[in-house]
Amino acid sequence: MKQFNFENVTDHLTGLNLDGYKFPIDRRDFIIGGSAIFAGFLIPGSSSIAANSDGKDHAQVNAWVSIHANGDVIIVSPNAEMGQGTMTGIPLLAAEELDADWSRVTVKQVGPVSKEFGNPLFGGIIHTVASLTTAGLFDNVRLAGAQARKMLLDQASKQWNVPASKLKTENGYVYHGSKKISYGDVVKASGNVKNPPKVTLADLKKPNEYKLVGRDIPRVDIPAKVDGSAEFGLDVQIPGMIHASIIRAPMHGAKPKKITDDNDAELKSKVSVIKLDYGVAVVSADIADVLEARDGIEVEWDFPSVGRKYDSVRSLKDYVKVSEDSSVKGIAWPGKAHVPWAPAVKGNQKDYDAKMKSDDFKSISASYTTEHTYHAQMEPMNATAKVSPDGKSAEIWAPTQAVSVSTFAAAGVLKTSPQNIKLNTTFLGGGFGRRAQVDYVVDAVILSKITKKVVKVVWSREDDLAAGAFKPSTAVNLSAALGKDGSIEAWKHRTVAESPLRYYAKRLLGKNGEDILVMSGAEQLNYTMPNQIAEHINREQGTRLAAWRGIGHGPNRFATECFVDEIALSLGKDPAEYRLYLANNPRIKRVIKKVMEMADWGKSKPGLAQGIAYSDYNGSHSAGVAEISLNEKTGKIRVHRYFIAVDAGLPLIPDNVRAQIESGVIYGISSALTEKVSHAEGIVQQSNFHDYEVMRMADVPEINIEILPFGDRPSAVGELGLPTTAPAIANAVHKMTGKRVRQMPMNSETILEALKA
Structure with a gap:
């Protein structure tokens, strides 16, 4: 067996926070043809x-x-x-x-x-x-x-x-x-x-x-x-290629302290064991030898003080308390974030305080929570790299969403110009934001530089869960002051969550630390609200985080669209009609009216109940209705039909728009009902699809989609199907049972607890 200490390779690699992808690279480093x-x-x-x-x-x-x-x-x-x-x-x-x-x-x-x-x-x-x-x-x-x-x-x-x-x-x-x-x-x-x-x-x-x-x-x-000829990252085969698997640190910032190799002498002679700052790589010409040798290696870790204390159940309870504690100040949203609609969101704290205390207004508040969720992309994370003998150029094959950033990262590792990096983008077996990060590309570049060979790195499913980067867990507290006519005269949205951008892309934060990955969807652009306040209270937990499909719209719309339902019912109004009353834009009214028509809204069906929700997303609009049944003995929700009307501007290829909306709906329903990543002492508790439950084909509902073209430009589609799903389901549960579910996932345990409450 050969053991190679990464820290001895070259001085300029030592100290790079490779696990957090925070490369010390300034934009000035990326000069091509005399211009950045x-x-x-x-x-x-x-x-x-x-x-x-x-x-x-x-x-x-x-x-x-x-x-x-x-x-x-x-x-x-x-x-x-x-x-x-x-x-x-x-x-x-x-x-x-x-x-x-x-x-x-x-x-x-x-x-x-x-x-x-x-x-x-x-x-x-x-x-x-x-x-x-x-x-x-x-x-x-x-x-x-x-x-x-x-x-x-x-x-x-x-x-x-x-x-x-x-x-x-x-x-x-x-x-x-x-x-x-x-x-x-x-x-x-x-x-x-x-x-x-x-x-x-x-x-x-x-x-x-x-x-x-x-x-x-x-x-x-x-x-x-x-026909099978498509090349995904896993399909890449390069002459002379060797294989690598990395035993990854079980939490962000942990480093290998002691390595024990119990493999026999014959297997040790076939593999190299390479100590990295963030794990231990096992490398060999034969992937079977790599995997067998990996099973025989034990790693003792040096854990960081912050991450090892993280308990997701306990922390989420704390998040709720913090969200409801007005003395804990947050970062205003949109604040100094670089979003084009920022001037449209206006908040006045004094006016909010006065109206919430005044007898002339009805005040209402509620808190909602969501768990960490996993991207669950079907193709495991992987990349292949060939670094030149002088270590100053490389060719990479990768299924990446981050084509340019992967190039910059590779150049940063090799201390060279991005011009010297050739990246071949293969097909991706799912992305959902996980492949917008570049850790898997960095893996391959580092190992190719060390071994001076073409290296293909593949993460197992267990690797991707144990060392995955997830959507942050959130607690959202919402409060509103209602006028006598049912208008929302003041609104406050407080999200408590750890910041993904602080984890892997601090330079993308707003001037005051605004994180769009947490707060997108907290703004209410399409409901009439003369005074709305939104803020983010950040909590540092030391977890690995990433953008997730729908960005912040998933957890934020779950909260806000359930809250709008609660407001409507407190006023004795139909939830769909109340949304039409709040809508400040004909496009919003059009999708809501269309989905009401599609679903025969308001007509009772034996054993079934319907819930409605609306969401925008990057210039697009959607309204969804979930039609559900509920087994009150087991607590299992069944979505039988899902109706969704979408306005994504100009539909370039209508059938593809339908496919993307259908995909987003399925992804959203799955996360709403079953998906959850939990941490104990900083360690992820799930390991594969047997304990990270995603929707099975038998549970996929009938999905009815109507596309409402608008204007002469396309807008967002890929994420648009997701944000309405969870609130529509939760609102349907309330319609059926009279019980309000304010927690995702709405799995059997959550529902049974709600029914007992």
């Missing part, structure tokens, strides 16, 4: 990449589009494809503006560091999170397609000696009357095109001119996933 990659985003037409045509083979019009002489069109996809359809939707936008024949379009995955491919909503980096890829790239990708179309028109105009204004394009051809020429033939005859024409937003199509957008175009990733 975060600094801007080049739209087509101003790009440094000129059109390149050799007159025979192809024309590279811009970073996004190239057209080949045989008529094939290549459109790139820089973002992660994890089942959400980005690999189809983004290229489809370019193809629409190009008037391409979609059957001749090939989509090529690219990355990682490029201004041309970056999302302006994320400062110009490639980052697939928060359902903001399509909204962020919408204009730039269309401009790329329009630029390619304009180049073709200019070239055909020259070849035919007619004004470009007399020409039109359709389905891969340029037309002049009855005369036509294929895009490939235009390219073949064009010679060397040095500079692409300028285009502006005024050159783009109007929605009524779309021929591809709005149709149910089949996703380009599906055939390979069906």
Whole structure:
């Protein structure tokens, strides 16, 4: 057996907080071509990449589009494809503006560091999170397609000696009357095109001119996933590759103190044991030897003082007390957070205090809790890395949502430029925010540097739970002062939770420590509330945390939409009608009315009850109705049907919108009913799906979805199906039993306790 102490590899790696991914890298370290990659985003037409045509083979019009002489069109996809359809939707936008024949379009995955491919909503980096890829790239990708179309028109105009204004394009051809020429033939005859024409937003199509957008175009990733040829991270095989598994610290900040290897001499001769700051790696050419040797190694840990004290049950009870204690001050939300709607949220503490004490107003309050939840992505965490012999460059294969950040992290570990990192983004077997972190990529880069070989690191399911990064547990206290007409004249929202961004991305916190991963959804933008206050009370527990599907909207909307129900019932009003009364926007009213119609709201059904909830998310709107039954002996809730009306702006591919909403609904119902990660003395108590229970296929309800198109721009879809699920179920439970459930998950234990109360 070989033992390698990580701390002796090289001085510049010692001390990196690799377990927390807090790399000491300043934005100034990421310099490419003389400008910081975060600094801007080049739209087509101003790009440094000129059109390149050799007159025979192809024309590279811009970073996004190239057209080949045989008529094939290549459109790139820089973002992660994890089942959400980005690999189809983004290229489809370019193809629409190009008037391409979609059957001749090939989509090529690219990355990682490029201004041309970056999302302006994320400062110009490639980052697939928060359902903001399509909204962020919408204009730039269309401009790329329009630029390619304009180049073709200019070239055909020259070849035919007619004004470009007399020409039109359709389905891969340029037309002049009855005369036509294929895009490939235009390219073949064009010679060397040095500079692409300028285009502006005024050159783009109007929605009524779309021929591809709005149709149910089949996703380009599906055939390979069906026939097995799709490459996920686990499928990567590189010549000379060795395998690694890491015995990970059972809590954040723990370090290996003593390693005992009880394997026999033969097995020890086949593996290397490498001590890292945050675990012990077992490496060998054969994965079977790695796993067998790992089972024979025991690690004694040096635990941090904070994390080892964490008990999730006890802490959640404390969170509730803190949320209800007005003397404990929190961080105002949105405060100094960088969110565009911040000016719309106005709060006045003196006015709130006065109205809550006044006899002219009815006061009401309640507290709600949610547990830690796991992302439960199907593909285990993994990455493969090949670091160069000099340790200054690397090629990486990874199923990552964080394409650019993974590149920066690898560059930080190797103390090199991001230009020296090539990252190949494979398909992702689920992401949900977990793969927006980069720990698994760092694993592979470190071990490849140490061993000087290509290393593939795979986390087991047990690794991913024991050392996973979870949604934080939360307690939310809500209070309101109600006018005599039922209006909400003052509202206060206090969330107590540990901050994920303090754990892994402090620089993304607002100026005063505002954490959007905790507080998104705490704002009430679409209900009339002249005075609303929201604040976050942070609690440091030393746990590993991450963004989770729906960001903060899941736990916050569970609280607020249950509370709106409680307010409505306290006033003797129908919960759906009361939401319509509060709604300050026709779009909100439209989704609520539609879901009431879909579900036959208000009509009683024997043995069943319905609950309703509304949520927005990054410019989109949804209203959901859960229809449930309840076994009062076992406490098990069964969701029979779920109705949801969604307004996500312009639906690019309606069938894919339905798929994403359906996915979010299932994910949301599962977390609402059964999912829970608990900690005792800082250690995660669950280990696999036998004790971390997710929804099984037999329990999936009938899901009815209505899409309500609006406007000429798309907005968020991937997370939109989730936030209404838990409150709609809880409100249905109250309708059926008269008992209010204010705790997630609403598992049998929780329900039976509520029925006894």
